[in-house]
Amino acid sequence: MVDTVIVPAQETLFDEIKRYVRFSEQDERWLAVLRAHAEPHFPRIADEFYDRIREHEGAHDVFTGEEQVERLKRSLVRWMTRICTGPYDGAYFDESAKIGRIHVRVGLPQRYMFTAMTLIRLAFHEIAQGALGAEVIPVRAAVSKVLDLELAIMLETYRDDFLARAQRTERLDREEVGRTLARTEHRYKSAVELARVLVVGLDAQAIVRLFNREAERITGLAREDVLGVPFVEALLPEEIRADHGALVEDVAAGRRPSVDLLESIVRTRAGKIRDLRWQLAYAPSAADDEVVLFAIGQDTTDENALAARVRQSEKLAAVGTLAAGLAHEIRNPLNGAQLHVTFLERGLARAGLKDPDTLEAIQVVRDEIRRLSALVSEFLDFARPKPLDLRPTPVVPLCERAARVAASSDGAGAQAAVKVDLPSTDIMLDLDPAKIEQVLLNLLRNAIEAVDAAGGGTVTLRARRQPRHAVVEVEDDGPGIASPDAPIFDPFFSTKPNGTGLGLAIAHRIVTDHEGTIEFQSRPGKTLFRVTLPLRRSG
The missing domain is CATH 3.30.565.10 (Histidine kinase-like ATPase, C-terminal domain)
Known part of the structure; x- marks a missing residue:
C-alpha cells in the first residue's frame, strides 16, 4: 500500500524538501533519542572533523588562523546539537541557509559539502550502532534524512550564488555586445590567460575589466567577483589603499606615467596576505577598448620568504665561523684559569688561611669561569652543529x-x-x-x-x-x-x-x-x- 502524502496549499521550499525525503515527526523523536547518546561526543567529532579538513588544500585554504578554527569547532558543536533537536521550521531553514552562504562567501568548494556530511553521518551511525539496540535502524534513517535536508539547503545557497553571478555576467555581457564581446573573448583565449603572472585590466576609473586565470588562482577570487569592481576595493588591503590605491588610480586616469615596479600586497579571498610585484602599464587604445591600464603582477611571497631565510642562514654561517674560532681561543685560557683557581684554593687550605672574603672571592672567580665555560660550549653547539639523525x-x-x-x-x-x-x-x-x-x-x-x-x-x-x-x-x-x-x-x-x-x-x-x-x-x-x-x- 502506498502512503498518501498531502501537499499543503502554501508549501515552502523547506516543506517540499522534507516531504521529498519523508522527514516526519517520528524522525524528530528518533533524533532526540540519538542526541542523548551522541551529545558527549560532539567536541571529539568536531576535533576529528577539522583535523581531516587540514589534509586538503582546497578546504584548508579558507582558514585564517587557529582562533577561527576554534570558533568553527564551537559552531559545529552547536550545529550538531541543532540538527538533533529542531524545531525543524522556517527558522531552522534560515539558520542552515546562513551557514551555506558563509561557505560561499569564504570560497569553500561545494564538493566538501558532500564529504563533510559523510563524515558526520558515519560518526552518528557509529554512535547509534554502539548505543542503541533495535532502534538503530530507524535512528540511522532519521540521521540520513536530516543530513540530506542540510545538504539540500546548503547546496541551494550555492545555486543562488551561481545564479547571482550568472545574472551579473549577463548584465556585463549586455554591456559588452558585438565587436567588444568578440574582442574580450579573444583576449581571454590568448597568452594572457595562460601567463604565470597576474594580468588585471583597468578602465580610466580604475575599475577591473580584465582578470586572468593566474589572478584568480593567487587571490582566490573568481572573475565574476571582481569584474566591475574598483581595483582598490577588490584587491588592496585597507592599510595601503591611501598610497598604492591613489597611485593606481592616477596612472589609470593618465595623471601619472606608467610604473615599472611597485612592491605591494594583496589580500586573498580567505583573508591571507600575499606579496606582489606590480608593473603598471598605461596603454590606452585607439580602438573602442575601455581597458587603458594593465596591472601585471608577480607573486613574490615565496621568493621573499626564501630570500629572508637565505640572508639569515648566511648571517648565521658567518657568525658561526667566528664563534668557532672565538670558542677555541677562549676555552684553553679558561681551562688554565680553572686549574690555577683549584691550585690556589688548595694552597690556601694547606696554609690554613680561611679568610671569608678571600674564600668568597675565589668562589666568585670559579663560578664566573664555569659560566664562561658553559657559554663557550653553547658557542660550539651553534658553530659546529651535528648532522641530523632523521x-x-x-x-x-x-x-x-x-x-x-x-x-x-x-x-x-x-x-x-x-x-x-x-x-x-x-x-x-x-x-x-x-x-x-x-x-x-x-x-x-x-x-x-x-x-x-x-x-x-x-x-x-x-x-x-x-x-x-x-x-x-x-x-x-x-x-x-x-x-x-x-x-x-x-x-x-x-x-x-x-x-x-x-x-x-x-x-x-x-x-x-x-x-x-x-x-x-x-x-x-x-x-x-x-x-x-x-x-x-x-x-
Whole structure:
C-alpha cells in the first residue's frame, strides 16, 4: 500500500524538501533519542572533523588562523546539537541557509559539502550502532534524512550564488555586445590567460575589466567577483589603499606615467596576505577598448620568504665561523684559569688561611669561569652543529614530552600554566627528534619565563597538520616582545638581562636544517612562535 502524502496549499521550499525525503515527526523523536547518546561526543567529532579538513588544500585554504578554527569547532558543536533537536521550521531553514552562504562567501568548494556530511553521518551511525539496540535502524534513517535536508539547503545557497553571478555576467555581457564581446573573448583565449603572472585590466576609473586565470588562482577570487569592481576595493588591503590605491588610480586616469615596479600586497579571498610585484602599464587604445591600464603582477611571497631565510642562514654561517674560532681561543685560557683557581684554593687550605672574603672571592672567580665555560660550549653547539639523525617520528608524543620537561624543569615558573593542544590523529614526520625537542624546550622555557615575569599566565603548545606541512606553535599571554621587528633569531641578540642570545639562533638553524621555517608574532598579551616542517612520506 502506498502512503498518501498531502501537499499543503502554501508549501515552502523547506516543506517540499522534507516531504521529498519523508522527514516526519517520528524522525524528530528518533533524533532526540540519538542526541542523548551522541551529545558527549560532539567536541571529539568536531576535533576529528577539522583535523581531516587540514589534509586538503582546497578546504584548508579558507582558514585564517587557529582562533577561527576554534570558533568553527564551537559552531559545529552547536550545529550538531541543532540538527538533533529542531524545531525543524522556517527558522531552522534560515539558520542552515546562513551557514551555506558563509561557505560561499569564504570560497569553500561545494564538493566538501558532500564529504563533510559523510563524515558526520558515519560518526552518528557509529554512535547509534554502539548505543542503541533495535532502534538503530530507524535512528540511522532519521540521521540520513536530516543530513540530506542540510545538504539540500546548503547546496541551494550555492545555486543562488551561481545564479547571482550568472545574472551579473549577463548584465556585463549586455554591456559588452558585438565587436567588444568578440574582442574580450579573444583576449581571454590568448597568452594572457595562460601567463604565470597576474594580468588585471583597468578602465580610466580604475575599475577591473580584465582578470586572468593566474589572478584568480593567487587571490582566490573568481572573475565574476571582481569584474566591475574598483581595483582598490577588490584587491588592496585597507592599510595601503591611501598610497598604492591613489597611485593606481592616477596612472589609470593618465595623471601619472606608467610604473615599472611597485612592491605591494594583496589580500586573498580567505583573508591571507600575499606579496606582489606590480608593473603598471598605461596603454590606452585607439580602438573602442575601455581597458587603458594593465596591472601585471608577480607573486613574490615565496621568493621573499626564501630570500629572508637565505640572508639569515648566511648571517648565521658567518657568525658561526667566528664563534668557532672565538670558542677555541677562549676555552684553553679558561681551562688554565680553572686549574690555577683549584691550585690556589688548595694552597690556601694547606696554609690554613680561611679568610671569608678571600674564600668568597675565589668562589666568585670559579663560578664566573664555569659560566664562561658553559657559554663557550653553547658557542660550539651553534658553530659546529651535528648532522641530523632523521627518522620517522610521531609529533604528538614528542610535544607531550617537551611540555612535561619544560613544566618540571628547575627554574620553571610556578605561575605559568603549560597546556597542550594536539590533534586527534598523530602526525608522522621525518626529523631528528632530539633536536626538534631542543627547539620546543627553548621556545617553551622562553614563554614560561615571559609569563612568570608578568606575574603568571598560560603557555600553550599546539600542533596542527596542514596539506603539505606540520605546524607546531608555542603561544603565551605574557607582555610580548617590545619590538615585533627585533632580530631575535640573530646570534647574541637577547631580550633577557643575562641571556646569551644563542638559544633562538640555534633553534633557527635546527629548523632550517629540517627544511622548515620558524617565525614569530608578538603584541602585548600574546606572543606566538610558529615552527613549520614539511611532511615527508617515507618509503
